[in-house]
Amino acid sequence: MLAIPSAVLIIMTLNFDFRFKFLDFSRPAANVNFDNGFLWNIQFNNFTDEIVSIILITGLLFISFSREKDEDERITRLRLESLLWAVLVNSILIILAIVFLYSSLFLDIMAYNICMPLILFIARFNLILFFERKRQAQP
Amino acid sequence: MKNTIRIERAVHNLTQAELAGKVNVSRQTINAIESNKYVPSTVLALKIGKVFSKPVEEIFVLEETD
Numbered sequence: 520m521l522a523i524p525s526a527v528l529i530i531m532t533l534n535f536d537f538r539f540k541f542l543d544f545s546r547p548a549a550n551v552n553f554d555n556g557f558l559w560n561i562q563f564n565n566f567t568d569e570i571v572s573i574i575l576i577t578g579l580l581f582i583s584f585s586r587e588k589d590e591d592e593r594i595t596r597l598r599l600e601s602l603l604w605a606v607l608v609n610s611i612l613i614i615l616a617i618v619f620l621y622s623s624l625f626l627d628i629m630a631y632n633i634c635m636p637l638i639l640f641i642a643r644f645n646l647i648l649f650f651e652r653k654r655q656a657q658p
Numbered sequence: 659m660k661n662t663i664r665i666e667r668a669v670h671n672l673t674q675a676e677l678a679g680k681v682n683v684s685r686q687t688i689n690a691i692e693s694n695k696y697v698p699s700t701v702l703a704l705k706i707g708k709v710f711s712k713p714v715e716e717i718f719v720l721e722e723t724d
Contacts, residue, residue, distance in 0.1 A: 591682070592683065592698070592699050592701075652686070
């Protein structure tokens with residue numbers, strides 16, 4: 520429930536410069552160190568992307584680790600296997616991105632990559648469960 | 659590892675779903691064990707043995723390759 524609206528929002532923030540005005544933040548310049556992007560040093564920022572990514576990650580975590588109706592030891596194992604698979608596939612994707620993508624395109628892809636392992640995990644886990652149940656329903 | 663769950667089920671006249679209910683797992687798990695796709699945990703193996711009132715060794719048998 521959290522994940523879908525926030526996924527739409529993060530795509531809007533990343534692609535179309537969508538920002539909530541009330542999340543604008545600025546403070547008078549005093550001893551600002553422009554080389555340091557840490558929270559206490561920033562001078563102006565809009566926190567839409569921060570808030571939305573936190574909500575998105577929380578939502579994906581809820582989807583990932585909520586219990587199945589018939590949770591048992593085999594499903595737990597399937598979960599772990601899917602997580603391992605997702606991490607491996609994600610690493611391969613990152614390596615491919617490092618080799619083939621450069622400059623701002625690379626940074627964009629890495630921004631999407633923040634929640635890629637979770638999405639891959641959810642996709643694989645649910646696909647396997649879906650096909651298993653479909654196969655079971657037939658005979 | 660081989661197992662004789664399918665035979666034991668026939669002897670006790672249980673369906674996969676009924677056995678699954680007795681040992682608190684999903685029907686897919688019983689099916690996966692019967693078709694040798696999944697090796698159950700020791701706890702689950704012992705529970706299955708209890709349902710059939712037989713020692714675990716008579717239900718689950720090691721193979722050469724194990």
